[in-house]
Amino acid sequence: MTGTLVPSINPDVDKPRMRKRGIVLTGRLENRSIIVTGAGNGIGQATARILAREGARLLLVDKDKQAVALTAESLQQAGGDARAFAADVTDEDAVAGFTAAALESFGAIDGLFANAGIGGAVIPFAERTEAEFRSVIDVNLIGVFLSLRHVLPVMYSAGRGSIVCTGSIGSARGLPLTAAYNASKHAVLGLVRTVASEAGPHGVRINAVLPGMVDTQMLRTTTTVLAPGVDPALGVQEAGKSVSPIGRAARPEEVGEVAAFLLSDAASYVHGAGIPVDGGALATMGNRP
Ligand SMILES: NC(=O)c1ccc[n+]([C@@H]2O[C@H](COP(=O)([O-])OP(=O)(O)OC[C@H]3O[C@@H](n4cnc5c(N)ncnc54)[C@H](O)[C@@H]3O)[C@@H](O)[C@H]2O)c1
Known part of the structure; x- marks a missing residue:
């Protein structure tokens, strides 16, 4: 193995502390x-x-x-x-x-x-x-x-x-x-x-x-390749804007x-589904003004 x-x-759950933090x-x-x-x-x-x-x-x-x-x-x-x-x-x-x-x-x-x-x-x-x-x-x-x-x-x-x-x-x-x-x-x-x-x-x-488009290291790396020289944080937001009518990347x-x-x-009754969490990208791709 x-x-x-x-x-x-501290593997024990400490709920009061969780609330406090x-x-x-x-x-x-x-x-x-x-x-x-x-x-x-x-x-x-x-x-x-x-x-x-x-x-x-x-x-x-x-x-x-x-x-x-x-x-x-x-x-x-x-x-x-x-x-x-x-x-x-x-x-x-x-x-x-x-x-x-x-x-x-x-x-x-x-x-x-x-x-x-x-x-x-x-x-x-x-x-x-x-x-x-x-x-x-x-x-x-x-x-x-x-x-x-x-x-x-x-x-x-x-x-x-x-x-x-x-x-x-x-x-x-x-x-x-x-x-x-x-x-x-x-x-x-x-x-x-x-x-x-x-x-x-x-x-x-x-x-x-x-x-x-989600703002993580993975997408930051991708946008660095697509837009060299652009600040990756900005590149991710631009990528989000380009596909989502919400106009930004996801957190x-x-x-x-x-x-x-x-x-x-x-x-309990959601099964076999692919749920988009994409700011409307799949719904609107290719259809936006
Ligand atoms: N960021 C996006 O825009 C985006 C969009 C769609 C889907 N996803 C998907 O979301 C998931 C998480 O990606 P993220 O954006 O959080 O990326 P991330 O790079 O921030 O995190 C990915 C994590 O997976 C770990 N990992 C990679 N290969 C592994 C392996 N072989 N075994 C164990 N751990 C491994 C990495 O060490 C890292 O901690 C991925 O499946 C990715 O394809 C990301």
């Missing part, structure tokens, strides 16, 4: 145990904070050991229940490792946010190499497949669970210069729809969030709120 459980400072508990996910992959940065990190606010017990996974340890530490210091696990989602032993660690820590796995992903090269299709294409598919598709493959049987035996995968507006459109990424995200949505058809009878729901929390809803019982 590879991957490591990073030691916790500004985390307002609403308890929609009280005592639900949830795995979040890609939790060291960006959307995964922001979602982890929201899930902690909702009372969830978290196993945070990332291949960046330091980043995931810091995320868990900040939630623990705010009184949340979060453990860090360093693992690469493309490594099946590591995925088995975090699944086992979640079960051992919490006795159940109620939720999975399969969110870890990479952007890949921003280049024309004709310049793409097989190695680069495979590396993106490996993380964005095989990583999600492995996470589902290991967590679903646990949920099936419990007869309950909710899974959210991170797709993209690239799950639904052929956007230029990102063939590997878009192909992987189309596949993630295909996986979600297919698993939905099988998982429902087992009491397990699965959905995807389809973010548009990672805006995706996290939707993921938290889908993981909760409030979404």
Whole structure:
């Protein structure tokens, strides 16, 4: 088994302290145990904070050991229940490792946010190499497949669970210069729809969030390639403006709120869906004045 459980400072939930530190508990996910992959940065990190606010017990996974340890530490210091696990989602032993660690820590796995992903090269299709294409598919598709493959049987035996995968507006459109990424995200949505058809009878729901332009390091890196010399923070907002009638990029929390809803019982009849969190991009692309 590879991957490591990073030691916790304070794994016990301390609700008064959470309130004091500004985390307002609403308890929609009280005592639900949830795995979040890609939790060291960006959307995964922001979602982890929201899930902690909702009372969830978290196993945070990332291949960046330091980043995931810091995320868990900040939630623990705010009184949340979060453990860090360093693992690469493309490594099946590591995925088995975090699944086992979640079960051992919490006795159940109620939720999975399969969110870890990479952007890949921003280049024309004709310049793409097989190695680069495979590396993106490996993380964005095989990583999600492995996470589902290991967590679903646990949920099936419990007869309950909710899974959210991170797709993209690239799950639904052929956007230029990102063939590997878009192909992987189309596949993630295909996986979600297919698993939905099988998982429902087992009491397990699965959905995807389809973010548009979100201000994270991933998009900042992409915009640096597309607009060299432009301040990446500004580049991200410009990218947001170019696709969303709201006229800006999303904050990672805006995706996290939707993921938290889908993981909760409030979404009890939402299943097999790809929910755009894109400021209206998919609805209006190509139609705006
Ligand atoms: N930022 C956007 O505009 C945007 C838009 C649509 C979809 N998404 C998707 O959202 C998800 C999160 O992206 P983000 O924008 O927060 O990016 P990010 O780079 O800020 O965070 C991604 C995290 O995933 C981790 N990670 C990458 N490969 C991993 C692996 N093999 N195993 C374990 N962890 C790994 C990274 O270390 C990082 O902490 C991705 O699936 C991405 O494709 C992002």
